[in-house]
Amino acid sequence: MSILEGEGVTKYFGGLAAVSDVDFHVDQSEIVGLIGPNGAGKTTLFNTISAAIAPRPGVIRFKGKRITGLKPYQVCRMGIARTFQSVKVFNNMPVFENVRLGSFFGTATRMSSAESAKEAEELLDFVGLSAMNTTLAGDLTLVNQKRLEVARALATKPELLLIDELMAGLNNTEVAQAMKLVTSIRDKGITIFMIEHVMKAIMGVCDRIMVLHHGVKIAEGTPQQVATSQTVVEVYLGE
Amino acid sequence: MRNKSIMFMVSLLLVLVLMALSLFVACPAPAKDKIVVGMSRPLSGPLAIIGDSAFRPIYETWVPMVNADGGIYMSKYGKYLPIELKIYDDKSDVGTMTRLTEKLILEDKVDFLWPACGTSFVFGQAPIANKYGYVLVTAEGGATTIKEALPSLPYLFVSLSFSDWYEVPVLAGILAEQGVKTAYVVYIADLHGIEYSGVFGIELPKKGIQIVGNVSVPPDLKDFAPVITDAMNSGADAFLCEGYPDQVLPAMGTSIALGYNPKVWLGGPGANFGFFHTAFGPAVEGVTCWAVANRKTSPAMKEMYDLLYEGKPEDVHDWWGHPLYWASLDIWKAAVEKVGSTDQDALREVLATTKLDTVLGPTWFTMFGDGGGLMAYESHTGEVGQWINGELEVVGYTGIEETLPNYKATADFVYPKPLWPAPAE
Amino acid sequence: MLVSALNIVINGLLLGGLYALVAMGLNLQYGVARVLNIAHGEFIMLGAFITWAMYTKFGINPLLSIVIVGPIVFIIGFIIQRTLFTSLRTSAPSQPAFEGSSMLASFGLLFIIQNVALIIWGGDMRAYSYYNFGINLGGAVFAANRLIALIFAVVIGIAFYIFLVRTRIGKAIRAAAEDPTTAGIMGVNINLVLALCFGLGAVMAGLAGVFLSMCFPIYPVMGLEYLIITLIVVVLGGLGSIPGSFIGGFILGLIGSAVSSWQPSLALAAYYFIFMLLLIIRPKGILGK
């Protein structure tokens, strides 16, 4: 069953279509990759899903319910969390508070202070930041900030996690760690939709891959199918 | 290093304690060798324009003059005591003014209180002075609404002339005598302006003058051309602009520029100042305004003006408020000398019941029941002025001296006003 | 009807010219130096008072005092930027922090300049008459001095724009406005450019003061009043857009003139209302990027 569906999702900026008539679906417990050259409209598509912007025209459904027109916080509380392409941690707040914020406000049910503290500690442990509880988020290294964003998103108890370029700028060891992190999130039963440029990573973890080019979906399939697709190769070589 | 932080804490504590102490320690009263007079004045902020040109030059001249004679004779102490002014800056803020007034009364325990600047400030200050039983003879500020408040403010004595009590009936008399039939009124959108607009609406029709236009302008309006154009189109005999210099000067400039020549052009408060003449030169000829006296009014008045304006530029002249502020200090001094002490209740009694000599001549207050008083209009030497041959003359109408014995017109009203001169360039 | 419409337009333009000049100055300071200069109105006051003093004391033609006022306020502005604001800029942790602290520091400047003016000139209102006669244009009559003020404001405004677009230093200023860091790398002496901009912004205000004193009464505490209108114009035209401020000044002049011919006491309320409406609908202003 599809947890997320999009029909004819379109978004214009000025006269330019950033995303044009894209149909997509993400199934329960799947890891779906979204790739494409720079400016293909990947982040814009994520923005329409997380309700940062509204598609026009187009409809997006989450667990069968229409979410277009909702506010970001509502979508978040329904169970969609996200990370950002350019890291957006709260620089002047300690790591711990960053995560707690997610569990306080992002979950559908109210959470007591003690529960949220416990939750936050577990999540920081899960992403490997437990030693940096009290560090200011702005003082973390880039890779740790990205981990923090994942922990923070998980604190909202999502069913679907949108990950925007988790691995850009990481070295090989770090990429491997990040791949492990992604699979272990899925093992918690969370569906993942991720944008990624590191091909090795995306080919390694994804069940299915979508390719966007100039806002249009040009290919979809298993990593194998996409890697051998003539159109996809042309798009990437043609750059 | 331990010492340094402790030192810091100690010094911080010391400063705080000293600050706290200075709040509570009041200076012990020394033997009486001077009269301390307290004032909260707008030395900064938007009202500084009014304060600096109105009451300030008066008290800055009058006090040294009195002190040069040794001060005020106080029979209780059997000697002359000089006046010492204690002036605070209220930065043109009513809240600060009320606080500083109470500081003067409660903490500084000044012997006498002199007034704050501006009508709304007087309204704010009077109830406080009244509460502590301090006599307050006002300078700048006055309005018809004060009459409603006066019965409950026994310590308040208002000296500046204002609309219905003094000025407008005289103006209406002058205009009616000249045969003015229609008037166009422009007024500033504040307490002062609304009042005049209202009083014009009552007093002018009484004399058969119809008001054909009645327009308010906000205090910071820069552009008077639309208003003047409208007035021109109305064809009214008299143009009455009631605002402050900030309105009167641009209204005048625009009238000249647009060639608007009504038979009467009145600009009150604004056209009564020397800077009006320096700004417009010969164009002021025939302009009407509120005025109380000039040097021709009386020898006493000439003496006052000579003392006040000697060695100063024409800009600072004021033929409306200055004589009244001076008279308010004169009557205050005369009353204090009669009392012979700093007793406020006795002072109130003298002011309420006695005719005293001031620069105006015999001067007294008309009392409102058991409350405060307004300077009797019979004491005034003039209400309306007109620029004639480069001098601001006091004008009147036939028979005015019968109703107002002190009134002295120094010239006849010129009607219609001469046309604006052709450009000099 | 036609004449009254013409009257409204001409009066609007006359007032707008002054607004435009002052707003260009403020926008130059904010757009490049990132200082929202609350003391901007004080430079208007300085310009006006220097002109008045020159005219009444020495009989110097107000238009000639442009060459006196210009350099004086330029030097004051230049020095303030080189000392106070440069020091604030280098110590500020971030751009918004600098904008906040510099705005507050300029508030302190307002206090200082105003108090000095009160000490020198006293609080009294001043005025003089200069070219105050009517000029008839198609039935609409208006004052000659205001026409002179308009012409000079427009000429100075356009001359300044040409300076920005055509000259080397003008291009450096625009580069700095676009991106101070890159401009610094590309060999532009950023501190000098900023000081230059601040000085020039002050000159605009000072010259506006010169023209203003020919038409309106002046007093030491007049600055804040003009500052408020200037802020509206700057936002109307777009923060950082010099041509926007120029146009915005005229638009506000026209609006004010139209509303005051209908209901004078609402003119200022109309300014604020339109200004706030614009902020909501198009916060970047008419020509903002």
Add this chain to the structure above:
Amino acid sequence: MDIIRGVFKMPRLWWLISLILLVLLATLPLYGSAYTVILITAIIMYVILTVSWTMFFAPTGYLSLATAAFFGIGIYTMAILGEQLPLLPAVIAGGLVSFVVALIVGAITLRLRGVYFTIFTFGLVELIKHLLLFWEINVTGTRGRFVVLENNNTIFGVILGIFVVLMLTYYLLRRSKYGLALRSIGENEEAAAHLGVNVNLLKVFTFALSAFFMGAAGAIMATRWTYVDPYVAFNVLHSFLPVLMAIFGGMSQLYSPIIGAVIFAYIEEQLLTRFPEYFMLIFGVILVVAILYLPNGLVGLVRKWWQKGLREENVNS
């Protein structure tokens, strides 16, 4: 030294100190001079304006200059309702009217950020002033309004009460999850929204909450001023002074804006009475110097020295 440090970390001691100070303040009319009560009333008024301004600015970074507008609304509410309602309900009404206006204004200005928000709020003061003026002249024909004069000790009691409620509110807000969310809005509004924070509602509500206290303070102060017209009530100084006071004291701690406002107001009082001719000059210089050399306010400076002292002491030992 360790003892002192340890003691200052104990929140219970802070509560005790606050309580003692509060009792000292509350009993002031019993031992302080009449003018001391008046002066402290004025200082607490500044403190309330400063703290409630800080309540919104410090976490979110939205610099509002609408303080004078809400303060003025409170003043005017008292001028209109003061004769019909008893004192306390009228004060609360002043706060509520400000609260509602702030809700509306906040909802409209949601889109604005940075200097645009600041300029808008500044314009708000002038807009309300001029509309009220127009209304008074053309509709009600009122020429200013008189407010019933209240006993100074009563005024002091009420303003102290407002101050205590404000401090409790601010304390609880800072500690609560909403305080955390407000800070996240100040750091990154977009990220906060995607973490489930109802950014708009929280911002507007906090803005309105701060306006409530400004309005209540205005309502009670009006009874000291006795006479009110739009020019008296809507004075831009009341927008700027709280900002300056907050910057002066700093904003990092609960008590920093209080210290800023108290010292600032005290210096002002001294200048106005001792050097009235040079008030603005000296004030301006203090302001410029404070901004140049106290980037984190007085409290920030003291804490820096304090921490430096502790560090060096540790090195020595």
